[in-house]
Amino acid sequence: MTPEAAFIAALKGLASHPAARGLADDCAVLEVGGETLILTHDMMVEGVHWLAGQDPADVAWKLLATNLSDLAAKGAEPIGVLLGYSLAEDNSRFAEGLGEALAHFAVPLLGGDTVSNPGAQTLGLTALGRATCHPVPSRSGARPGDSVWITGPVGAAMLGFEALSTGNTSTDTSAYRRPVPRLAEGRALAPLVTAMMDVSDGLLLDASRMAGASGVTVSLDPALIPFPADLPLERARDAMAWGDDYELLFTLPPDTAPPCPAHRIGSVLPAGPAPLLLGGAPLSGQLGYEHG
């Protein structure tokens, strides 16, 4: 067991409240008054979650976008965010980018904390949303016979990261720098899906997690998986294992069509020896980005 796995196992022992969903979901789901609140907190660390030297405005955008993506996977409407910020030499670009992103997604900044930090810059963001439908989608509802879908291609963030880290300026890097959470799609899908999550750690790993949480096997057809037009064919496996795409992965009951653009990429089978099949075969090796 890795140190992270051991720590998370210990935390799961503490998270017995039903709102915590056993820490097995992207968000907490909490009944308060007459509303169902959706709560998530994601961190980002310099050199781990972004490249040292990246424009802080893009980092701010991504910090907000990744948290809103967790809300999108619950079909939630964002209410507001709290920021945890460790000061850097230049903080003005971060504030600019945060302002731009908050305005773009129409989400208010509600509070937070600012600290000095002698090490790597470390950021946290808590996003709060309200559920728009009940039950709130989870990872664990996929059933044999369901179809498996994704809202868009995987691999664009990988290509953007690679271009950014090699200084290649001819490739569009915005998918890596400024991901767009699928908030509208999440809300449209939430009443229909049997399971939903965002693809933040790579399609293969996240699909395998959905299979595990649902107690099923997910079978993906590699010929159906959408990739960016400029992805070299031999990079398809890498694109499926790379994270940061923030598309929504979801399952639908038989004969249900998605209410938004989406790609059917596979089907749900009764639980077999492997949680995930790709082209009918189980996978070996690292499936994706174990955060981290």
Place this chain on the structure above:
Amino acid sequence: MTPEAAFIAALKGLASHPAARGLADDCAVLEVGGETLILTHDMMVEGVHWLAGQDPADVAWKLLATNLSDLAAKGAEPIGVLLGYSLAEDNSRFAEGLGEALAHFAVPLLGGDTVSNPGAQTLGLTALGRATCHPVPSRSGARPGDSVWITGPVGAAMLGFEALSTGNTSTDTSAYRRPVPRLAEGRALAPLVTAMMDVSDGLLLDASRMAGASGVTVSLDPALIPFPADLPLERARDAMAWGDDYELLFTLPPDTAPPCPAHRIGSVLPAGPAPLLLGGAPLSGQLGYEHG
């Protein structure tokens, strides 16, 4: 303007939602579903907010306690917390301490995130509570003629910190290691106070902030300020400037008595040239801990 002050000024421009209270309060105060939610997020950094080598169980306790103290200052009842955790070599003591603290304060862990971090260990915690009375106390309601009170002594955390950092084992260090947020006191006081906040950054600095937010002058009587029994007389000024005590500082209208044990330490005057007077005189030099 320090980099932190400039950044916070930029954030204030983004925090126009009334729930943010202009980022001038300890918490966001948000109406949701017929309830009034109280939200706070505080960070702690190794070597900045705790001593390298301190027991991680105490760090976990303090991370929870400092956030609950912000809820206490609003008279709020805790609902739950989200943890942002960067992995260390040994994470098990942190999990133990967190479990102990969550159980002690009867607060559920709802979610969070775990990351690797090549630099100083950096922690964040978001605490969510519900208001128990309306209006929710703020820093800005102190009025001339009010009396000024504190729920307990200042300086015990300073003595604990000094003993811990010098290896002096004859002094009780628990006030520094395991502060106890004044949740019950905050709830009892909330319906009565004109202003309330916790003393996290030092009595003098925090009293001066309350005066500034309220547009008044706070006049403290040094003879009335409570100190721990073992504080040397010549350390009184240090104790008033040191933070980490997490007592509640509050103001009451004339002829109102506090419903819990508390010490009357001064009075509120119309705004004069200085926001804070000690023994009738304005103060110079650093008032307290500018976080940080």
